[in-house]
Amino acid sequence: MNGAESLLRTLLANGIDLCLMNPGTSEMQFVAALDRVPGMRGVLCLQEGVCSGAADGYARMTGRPAATLLHLGPGLANGLSNFHNARKARSPIVNIVGEHSTQHLRYDAPLTADVEAFARPVSGWVRTLDSAENMGFTASEAVLACYGPPGQVASFIIPADHSWSPAGEPGPVVQPSARPIPPAAHIQAIAARLRTPGAALLLSGTALSERGLTAAARLGVPVFLNRNCGRIPRGAPWSFAHRIPYFPEPAEELLSGIQQIILVEAEAPVSFFGYPNRRSTMAPEDCEFHTLAAQNEDGPAALEALAAGCPSVELPRAAALDLPTAEALTPDTIGAAIAALLPANAILCDEMVSSSEPVQLHLNHAPAHDVLPVTGGSIGQGLPVATGAALACPDRKVIALEADGSGLYTPQALWTMARERLDVTAVIFVNRRYRILDVEMKRTGTTVIGPRADELVDLTRPDIDWRKLGESMGVESVRATSTPEFIQHFRTAMSRPGPFLIEAVLAPE
Amino acid sequence: MNGAESLLRTLLANGIDLCLMNPGTSEMQFVAALDRVPGMRGVLCLQEGVCSGAADGYARMTGRPAATLLHLGPGLANGLSNFHNARKARSPIVNIVGEHSTQHLRYDAPLTADVEAFARPVSGWVRTLDSAENMGFTASEAVLACYGPPGQVASFIIPADHSWSPAGEPGPVVQPSARPIPPAAHIQAIAARLRTPGAALLLSGTALSERGLTAAARLGVPVFLNRNCGRIPRGAPWSFAHRIPYFPEPAEELLSGIQQIILVEAEAPVSFFGYPNRRSTMAPEDCEFHTLAAQNEDGPAALEALAAGCPSVELPRAAALDLPTAEALTPDTIGAAIAALLPANAILCDEMVSSSEPVQLHLNHAPAHDVLPVTGGSIGQGLPVATGAALACPDRKVIALEADGSGLYTPQALWTMARERLDVTAVIFVNRRYRILDVEMKRTGTTVIGPRADELVDLTRPDIDWRKLGESMGVESVRATSTPEFIQHFRTAMSRPGPFLIEAVLAPE
Known part of the structure; x- marks a missing residue:
């Protein structure tokens, strides 16, 4: 058994059976081992921010870790911003990062970097494996560490030779610490x-x-x-x-x-x-x-x-809601439409930024659902977190409420949704602007937004065509420019499984 | 003059007149100052890896720094992988990162992170500004630091209140150290x-x-x-x-x-x-x-x-080259076509990975040009570096030779090319595979690539439609599936300025 196989068996023994991957040369042993050790679902992501964001979404829904597999310092670097969100969400994740083989590390090869330094700001536990023999044991330590409590990112850095060399037995099954109850x-x-x-x-x-x-x-x-x-x-x-x-x-x-x-x-x-x-x-x-x-x-x-001495209370149930009748498509009408059509037990990943409040007001009247919000403020989590939530909960409808600004940081998640046939409906709120920055600019003392500042907040010239972007990644995509159109498309999306993208072009304010 | 204005004036006085930006709330003062202080070209990028990669490309072509403006720790994190490449390229860059205001930093707000720790692995110089009064002086230090020699990333972290507070005069014009000549x-x-x-x-x-x-x-x-x-x-x-x-x-x-x-x-x-x-x-x-x-x-x-005592030598000049006649589109025929049609003084950004060698062989016979290759092995630099090279050299044709795998890490660069009307022709080598990993997997000891490993290297299911992806970002995009088609499209691209994308679907090997 080589190191990679020992790692894989340790993860599986500890109930980790999903790995979000963007591997490179130094992780090829792990990839190859997937065919020898059954049970691990390897999901390919085309950019590492999708891996880290999806692992975060999976952990938020299950309370359990997925693994990520990233390529050296730069591959890890691309995943850091969504690991930042995972850290703030207190999500348990076992983050596996390949490293150059130990004999190669002394040279300043192109990919040589301080992997531990990249990992530390987002990780509660960082370890570079010291030998193939310790693979199993150290992997178990990583699993234990990620559970906390609270949950955290455990970054396990593995020199390539420890993956290809003979290793000992897989590590033990660990028992995460229970959360204490206050006295x-x-x-x-x-x-x-x-x-x-x-x-x-x-x-x-x-x-x-x-x-x-x-x-x-x-x-x-x-x-x-x-x-x-x-x-x-x-x-x-x-x-x-x-x-x-x-x-x-x-x-x-x-x-x-x-x-x-x-x-x-x-x-x-x-x-x-x-x-x-x-x-x-x-x-x-x-x-x-x-x-x-x-x-x-x-x-x-x-x-x-x-609450031991308090009587139980009847919680309100959702009533049937009316569909919006206004023609103009706004966050308000979208919120009303989603609230009226929301299936039971849906998962809503909310990265709408400036459009969020009016939508959430309507959702207060909708059937019970889970919201996975922005946690660390690192933009680009919406589509990846939705990917992970859908992997975690294949029987629940996932709706990604995404802005056209924030959605552009990690759009590659759409491809993974298409490949894995994930049941995610992405609603892109298109206002062609970093709208929140208009507000924030004024709050920090700027009264007039001049033409040059405006260029840095404006997302036109050219307009982004989200329908084509979705289709380019294999996701069925439609455009809505009015409330009735939106209702029709959203109804379609709710009526059948699989990935679907609605480019919701908002009426000018 | 507030701190942001002092910073802007200091950069301009030191000849830095391009800023690649993805700003957020904490950088809004800098954005607002662009209208009060003329001379800085602010270029919006929709993901931070485009900012860092473009600054790298600009520095490689000019030897001078551009500035980047990024939003807090997570915004910086997204830029790190291309800063890694810049570090290996020894590119001078002044990397400006906003930070929470000093009174806000003591709280664990969502975006709070260790910004210096994120910056250190890629930077030769890291400083967090201690007061608005020191803005100009510290900005000058950052400029001096980035020049080295050799060039490096100087990361200048600026708490938001130092940008909005009254600041002193701009910092001095610095004189970069000359490179010594060996005795x-x-x-x-x-x-x-x-x-x-x-x-x-x-x-x-x-x-x-x-x-x-x-x-x-x-x-x-x-x-x-x-x-x-x-x-x-x-x-x-x-x-x-x-x-x-x-x-x-x-x-x-x-x-x-x-x-x-x-x-x-x-x-x-x-x-x-x-x-x-x-x-x-x-x-x-x-x-x-x-x-x-x-x-x-x-x-x-x-x-x-x-060479003082050696005679001068006549360097060969490019002869007219024949266009390839084979029907099947391969890296070899693409290389032959590009070599035959290459305009004088072109800039080629090479991130072809597995397709690179056959193309470069043909380019050995082409007119003189500059190649901007992979430096740090961090994937996703090709399109951003091309963006920066085009900003640096508006009179030269820039050709991004990009793979369909590596191109998917930072495709947002296409939007900035469209917005700035940059003269970049992107050629996407589509083999629908992380081809290099087939080779690397075998080299690290795997003889047979099983079906589960294959899924992590395969880019089909679904195929990525690069033509739609380019169009979604406003770049005119075409597809070539044969050598004659490629020749026709590449000729078109060379005949006129502006961004253009050719999806070159390679014949199966």
């Missing part, structure tokens, strides 16, 4: 705080699950949620929980009057960016924070313990 | 070595220029060149200089009998990858190496001094 006395103390006026809950991490939210609903206090959490149950049953807004002014308004916030796997809320003459924190200045459960603890269990 | 005694010693049997020259860096090669030709010894140098003069006049082959076997054959290699801004040649049971060095084991000029020295001047 009863601590929960009682928090319960007392919750009974004081102006108390509220803020949920993130695994607390932001159906179980956590169901318990939170029983507590009779306002429930807020971290909008940048990896996975958020949304729709009518969960609409009682308020997403903290993106901009500080509406966030401050929402939180005004709150005197104590109980944090459940969450941190005190801060704005996305800092602005001139404005503080970064968004709760009232005299608000107190108390932690019910830390990021590594079992938030849902803590919430259930906290 | 006369050293050159005489090398001259003596050159007269011994089995001596040869190996050129890289700035020595691999028309001036350096002209001097080298007079020395009457074999001249070799580093195939991964940033810019290589090629074509009939320079065909006497031999590119060291990619694979070790032909490299060893080419270098057999060589007893002394004189290095001019070069290092001893090593293979791209290490392989089982094979050494990494490619010269004969008893070959001696002596350095005429180190990477920071003036190679062309050293070569001219070395």
